Amino acid sequence: MSAEGSSTGKPERAASRNADDRWAEFDSEAYFQHYYGEPHPDDDCVIRLAVAAMKSALPLGTELDMVDVGTGPNLISLFCALPRAHRLTVWEYAESNITWLEAELARDVMRPQWSHFWNVVREAYLPEFDLPEDPIPILRERCHLRRGSIFDLPTRRWQAATMFYCAESITDRQDEFEAACAAFARCVRRGGTLAAAFLARSTGYAVNESCYPALSLSVESAVDAFAPYADGLRAEAVAREHQVRSGYSGFIFLTGTAR
Template identity: 35%
Template sequence: MTSGPHTAEQPTLNKDVPWDSFDPGAYIGNNYLDMKAVDEEIVSRVRDHFSDRLRGSGRVLAGIDVGAGPNLYPSLAMLPWCERITLLEWSANNIEYLERQRPSYDAHWEPFWKVLREDRAYRGFDPKAYFRRAAEPVQGSLFDLCRKDPQWDVGTMFFVAESITESLEEFRRGVSCFMHVLRPGAPFAAAFMEHSEGYRVGDLEFPATYEIDTTEVLTAFQKFAYIDKKDVHRMADVGHLVRHGHTGMILVCGRRKE
């Protein structure tokens, strides 16, 4: 595979990617061993969004993190409200990683929880015990969600729909499948790499949808979601760029249309 903007004739599709060769250890080493400033900002904004929407609802909801990969902070952000959190993931290596995290997640996730605890909804309980009971790694495809009934009350999708394909059509379908399984009114948070040229994990290159910008993201959600302008965040300062080959990150927080 090659990285960079694809030609219209030969985009790399999700089915072409060797996902079972994805190396979660290398990915974590590149991204999450130390909390980056941009992740702290994302976690803070998602925390505030879920707290505003879910405060007082009790811990009875079903959550889903789509394309969980080796990233726990989206599921940790849903933890105060969810009895069950489905960690949907296609890569067998990532499923194994998530299963290993269930008994007691690694210490490098503690700084992310510390940021979440700045809101009182995240205090007064043992997050590792809650995660152990709630987290359910499930091997499955984002695109299979389009064939399921809406059944989740809150959801996240972080750096997935644009990071599994070079096809803009597949990106749009991925967003629609994510939204399809959320119940009406469900709050959600989703993050995307802007103009990504692809990314390296270990010795392998993985594709990305280069066309992604704020306009494309909002167009993909328009049919399915209520999104306030104040809940669309483009992070493109130098400190927000985590590697070469992208121009920023886009975070969208909203709720599923009725």
């Protein structure tokens, strides 16, 4: 999730513009500990779906110029994209998240959580890719951190794009969600791969008592937001009867190609 994007608790709040929220106060480490301190099977499922999308991204057999939008304090989306990327732009809004990502990529030893998730990525890329045990040195080389809003993405810039838990976690307004999805879809060249994960039925969250917005989504509303901008849309919902972690009860994974 991005911090134009997200983390812990379930606040009550009125609808507001994305710009009204206190992204400068976003506590990146608290978010990481809440969402990824203990790996969950849902995370592994998202990884497998994302890797499948990346493995089939065109043109096959080549490394791509890629972007991950709204990365937040999370390396999972970068792990999923890395084997197909010769360059991976990390497009993130919150300064605290940029600082956190820089520190995380500078570590000599991966946290145990990242080791777990990277192993899931490695298994999902088999047999086509034989990946190293430690991806961090390659991430340092290929990742380029860029501070920017999803609403300010350039158009037709990249060959493929990923977005995990951003557009629905930066606002509780439908119009802003649709504008964010449009900006994401348009940042990829025509025919390029789009892969996005969304929280299902999210009602908002808090990080260290700071409240942040979220828009409750269905498969239909996610697909409808991308329909004007992408072809071959496929969406899969993994729903839970109870909350997985505070603020959501499952996820939606969507893929398509930019129109």
